[in-house]
Amino acid sequence: MSLFASSKKPTLSNDEALAAKPIRLTGELTEKPDGQGGQLTVPLAPPKRMKWLFKLPPGASKTFELDAIGVLVWNTLDGKTSVEQIIKRVAKQYNLNLREAQVPTLQFLQTLMKKGLVGVPAEKS
Amino acid sequence: MTAVDAKLRSKTQVLAWQGWRLAISDSWNPVKVDGDYNEGSLLLADLHSPRLGLRWKRASKRGDPAAWANRSLRDEVGQLAAAEAADYKMPGAGDWAVSRLYIDRDPPGRDVWVGHSKSSNRVLQVVHHAERRGTAFSDTLLPSLTDTPADEAKHWSIFDLSLITPPGLSVQWYRFNAGDLSLGLADAKKKITIVRQVGPAALALARQSLLGWLTQQQEQTRKLYRPIQNGEPTTLDLADRTIDGLSGILHRKRRLWWAWMVAARQTMLAFHDPLRDRLLIGQSQNESAMRDVLKTVGWARPAEAS
Numbered sequence: 001m002s003l004f005a006s007s008k009k010p011t012l013s014n015d016e017a018l019a020a021k022p023i024r025l026t027g028e029l030t031e032k033p034d035g036q037g038g039q040l041t042v043p044l045a046p047p048k049r050m051k052w053l054f055k056l057p058p059g060a061s062k063t064f065e066l067d068a069i070g071v072l073v074w075n076t077l078d079g080k081t082s083v084e085q086i087i088k089r090v091a092k093q094y095n096l097n098l099r100e101a102q103v104p105t106l107q108f109l110q111t112l113m114k115k116g117l118v119g120v121p122a123e124k125s
Numbered sequence: 126m127t128a129v130d131a132k133l134r135s136k137t138q139v140l141a142w143q144g145w146r147l148a149i150s151d152s153w154n155p156v157k158v159d160g161d162y163n164e165g166s167l168l169l170a171d172l173h174s175p176r177l178g179l180r181w182k183r184a185s186k187r188g189d190p191a192a193w194a195n196r197s198l199r200d201e202v203g204q205l206a207a208a209e210a211a212d213y214k215m216p217g218a219g220d221w222a223v224s225r226l227y228i229d230r231d232p233p234g235r236d237v238w239v240g241h242s243k244s245s246n247r248v249l250q251v252v253h254h255a256e257r258r259g260t261a262f263s264d265t266l267l268p269s270l271t272d273t274p275a276d277e278a279k280h281w282s283i284f285d286l287s288l289i290t291p292p293g294l295s296v297q298w299y300r301f302n303a304g305d306l307s308l309g310l311a312d313a314k315k316k317i318t319i320v321r322q323v324g325p326a327a328l329a330l331a332r333q334s335l336l337g338w339l340t341q342q343q344e345q346t347r348k349l350y351r352p353i354q355n356g357e358p359t360t361l362d363l364a365d366r367t368i369d370g371l372s373g374i375l376h377r378k379r380r381l382w383w384a385w386m387v388a389a390r391q392t393m394l395a396f397h398d399p400l401r402d403r404l405l406i407g408q409s410q411n412e413s414a415m416r417d418v419l420k421t422v423g424w425a426r427p428a429e430a431s
Contacts, residue, residue, distance in 0.1 A: 014173060015173055018173065067331070068327075068328055068331070095402060096303075097151075097284055098154055100285065104304070
């Protein structure tokens with residue numbers, strides 16, 4: 001047994017990542033009238049261990065600016081659409097090839113996951 | 126026709142790189158690009174896994190292409206499998222001195238074709254990662270393979286960027302970012318012509334105007350050049366339509382009066398093609414040559430009028 005226990009998170013294979021169906025965890029999107037993007041408003045919460053130090057006013061929120069592709073991806077995060085389907089939808093909508101759609105879509109999803117806005121439901125074994 | 130064949134034949138795109146030209150599946154895209162006309166490699170993959178690999182190099186004058194083909198097959202699939210390879214008559218256009226094909230009997234595996242092109246005196250190895258048994262590799266993909274000699278006009282088509290370069294102009298560098306594709310072309314005198322395509326244009330123009338994109342391209346040369354004219358309206362006559370854009374002229378900075386190797390003047394052009402929804406940006410010392418190349422952009426995927 002190791003002296004320092006490592007908490008490595010399980011990694012997904014490429015196929016598993018493409019088959020994952022991400023779902024929105026929090027946030028409210030307000031689309032712009034011209035269809036050129038939108039604003040994603042996320043309620044702010046202090047860090048769990050530092051609540052006594054960082055006190056936020058009630059209703060505090062943070063706003064992210066999304067472009068049209070970001071809005072399209074955000075709207076498809078319903079827990080029923082796989083990542084592969086999202087990539088193909090972006091490619092079809094903007095007449096891109098799959099590689100050009102795959103790279104920014106995956107980067108965007110990774111950013112959303114890092115910020116805790118999106119999650120992937122764990123499948124029951 | 127198997128499901129694999131139907132899938133490969135239903136949607137195809139043209140891949141043209143370093144003189145090689147072939148029809149591949151619409152869902153395949155380059156994930157690794159190396160080398161130049163004389164020696165290089167190209168790996169194509171779909172969303173899930175690698176699908177096709179190309180590797181080429183200039184054949185040596187003293188070497189035996191047939192011996193190279195056998196050695197290449199042996200290195201790729203092993204001695205026993207290489208012994209099963211047979212000579213394969215290429216049905217498409219092209220002058221192939223050597224052409225051997227190995228088909229893996231029990232997929233998933235690798236089908237390998239090796240050949241020597243007399244047109245450019247280069248040897249090529251094509252590896253197809255077959256998941257299920259089908260004949261698309263030998264019936265569809267290989268027949269579409271052609272080679273272009275070094276002294277002829279070349280077709281280029283990679284990702285969404287396609288253009289035709291005149292004889293003597295070769296790709297010196299390339300930068301492929303999602304939605305922003307650039308090729309640096311050079312002639313024998315090392316004169317550089319840059320072709321850059323940005324898309325979708327609607328999103329690009331929402332970020333900044335066409336003049337902003339032109340200015341951004343000029344910023345990349347600000348160490349050597351200063352703009353003396355910027356934002357003049359101009360047009361580009363394509364085969365079936367005319368697109369509008371802006372032009373700018375750069376002059377070498379005065380402190381570099383002694384730098385004869387740096388071109389004294391450069392022209393930059395930026396166009397918006399609403400039919401293809403792409404921005405086209407060019408930079409060169411020779412404006413007429415640059416316009417001739419820009420006119421050919423999009424040959425692989427003609428835009429359909431709405």
